[in-house]
Structures are given as C-alpha cells and as structure tokens.
Amino acid sequence: MINIKNLSFSYNKKINQLENINVTIPKGSYVSIVGSNGSGKTTLVKLILKQLKPTSGDIEIETKNIGYVPQRLDSFNSQFTISVKEILNCHLSTLKLPKESLKKALDEVNMSEKLNSLIGSLSGGQYQKVLIARAFMGNPELLILDEMSTGVDSKAQKEIYSLIKKFNTEKNMTILSVEHNIPIALKYSTHILEVSEGATALYTVEEYADSLNNSTQYIRKVD
Numbered sequence: 001m002i003n004i005k006n007l008s009f010s011y012n013k014k015i016n017q018l019e020n021i022n023v024t025i026p027k028g029s030y031v032s033i034v035g036s037n038g039s040g041k042t043t044l045v046k047l048i049l050k051q052l053k054p055t056s057g058d059i060e061i062e063t064k065n066i067g068y069v070p071q072r073l074d075s076f077n078s079q080f081t082i083s084v085k086e087i088l089n090c091h092l093s094t095l096k097l098p099k100e101s102l103k104k105a106l107d108e109v110n111m112s113e114k115l116n117s118l119i120g121s122l123s124g125g126q127y128q129k130v131l132i133a134r135a136f137m138g139n140p141e142l143l144i145l146d147e148m149s150t151g152v153d154s155k156a157q158k159e160i161y162s163l164i165k166k167f168n169t170e171k172n173m174t175i176l177s178v179e180h181n182i183p184i185a186l187k188y189s190t191h192i193l194e195v196s197e198g199a200t201a202l203y204t205v206e207e208y209a210d211s212l213n214n215s216t217q218y219i220r221k222v223d
C-alpha cells in the first residue's frame with residue numbers, strides 16, 4: 001500500500017529530520033505513528049501527503065484516494081461563523097461527489113442532527129467527528145489522522161477510535177494515525193510505526209508491546 005524507500009528529509013539542509021527510512025505499510029493495516037515530541041511524525045505525514053518533498057528517497061502509494069484529518073490547530077478556525085453543512089458542502093464540490101455523500105458521512109459519525117450547527121458551537125469531540133466525516137466523504141482507501149484525540153474527552157475518544165477501527169475492519173481502509181497515547185495505540189492498531197532518530201521502524205502491535213516489556217493486557221486482537 002505505502003512503500004517508503006531510503007527516505008530522508010531535512011528542513012534546513014543541515015540536520016536530517018528523518019534519516020534513511022525503509023518501511024512498507026500493508027494495505028488494510030491500522031498503523032499508529034508514535035515517537036517523542038519533535039521526532040518527525042507530522043513531517044512524515046506531510047511527506048506521505050506530498051505536502052513536502054523528500055530530500056532523498058521515495059514514497060510510493062498505491063492509491064490516490066486519501067482522506068486526511070489534520071492536527072486540530074492546523075484546521076479551520078472554530079470561531080468562523082460557518083456551519084457543518086457549509087464545511088462539508090465545500091468539500092463535496094471540491095471532490096465533485098454526489099450530494100448524498102454528505103448525509104452518509106455525517107450519519108457514519110452519528111452527527112446528522114448537527115448539520116446546521118455552527119462549527120464554533122461544537123464540543124471538541126463533535127468537531128473532530130465533523131473533520132472525520134469530511135475526510136471520509138470520498139470513501140478513501142487510506143485515511144490519515146494527526147493526533148485525532150487532542151481536545152477530546154475520554155467518552156468521545158472511545159467513540160472516535162471505535163469508529164476509525166470500524167472503517168479499518170469493515171471497509172478494509174488503511175489507517176495511519178499519529179498517536180501520543182501508547183495504550184490507545186496498542187489497543188486499536190495492527191501495527192506501530194515508531195519514528196526515532198536513525199531507527200524508524202514498523203512493528204506489529206505484539207512485537208511493539210514485547211519491546212516495551214509490556215504485558216499484552218492492552219491488545220485487543222483484530223477479529
């Protein structure tokens with residue numbers, strides 16, 4: 001699905017933020033991207049989205065149908081007097097999708113009743129679900145999320161992760177999710193991509209739990 005070959009990236013031509021990464025991400029996997037602050041997780045996502053160009057190496061992606069949920073702060077200003085419907089309609093026109101995709105996407109995230117609400121009136125979890133609905137509208141084969149649980153309470157978090165897991169298992173959607181919460185990463189993912197200086201690597205969730213010398217208590221096996 002995603003083949004990252006000899007990838008290096010530098011913002012300033014002095015230090016490589018990412019150094020010689022070789023990773024193959026299987027189709028249908030749910031990969032949590034973990035690593036310390038500043039290790040390069042968002043940079044890697046931007047390279048996969050072609051928002052940045054590798055300094056060297058290459059990223060091959062099997063599909064062009066990619067949904068993206070940006071980090072909360074990268075997104076639109078929640079103070080804008082713009083409704084959920086307007087935000088989704090705008091995306092609908094950009095992707096030239098049929099009208100019914102809007103309702104379907106909002107239904108998927110259980111937010112139909114918020115269609116006419118202003119974005120600034122939504123809670124953190126509801127706001128995040130609108131962003132997920134927007135990313136989901138084109139029925140992407142690959143869904144990329146950057147710290148999706150920021151500003152979201154634990155009840156809404158559970159709902160959002162279960163939803164993403166459902167997309168992954170029922171639609172065979174490949175998920176790439178930047179994640180700071182390791183127990184959550186171990187619970188929902190099939191794989192962990194650890195971004196760390198000179199040693200970025202992909203593990204199965206079991207391998208990663210073992211490497212942490214952790215018990216398998218957090219792991220929920222994929223059915």
Ligand SMILES: Nc1ncnc2c1ncn2[C@@H]1O[C@H](COP(=O)(O)OP(=O)(O)OP(=O)(O)O)[C@@H](O)[C@H]1O
Pocket residue numbers: 011012017035036037038039040041042043044
């Ligand atoms: N536009 C930029 N110009 C220069 N340096 C940058 C730029 N964006 C990020 N960096 C630097 O690149 C490094 C990796 O940043 P990145 O945002 O990818 O890390 P991250 O792992 O996502 O961090 P966090 O967990 O804190 O979100 C950091 O040292 C950061 O300061």
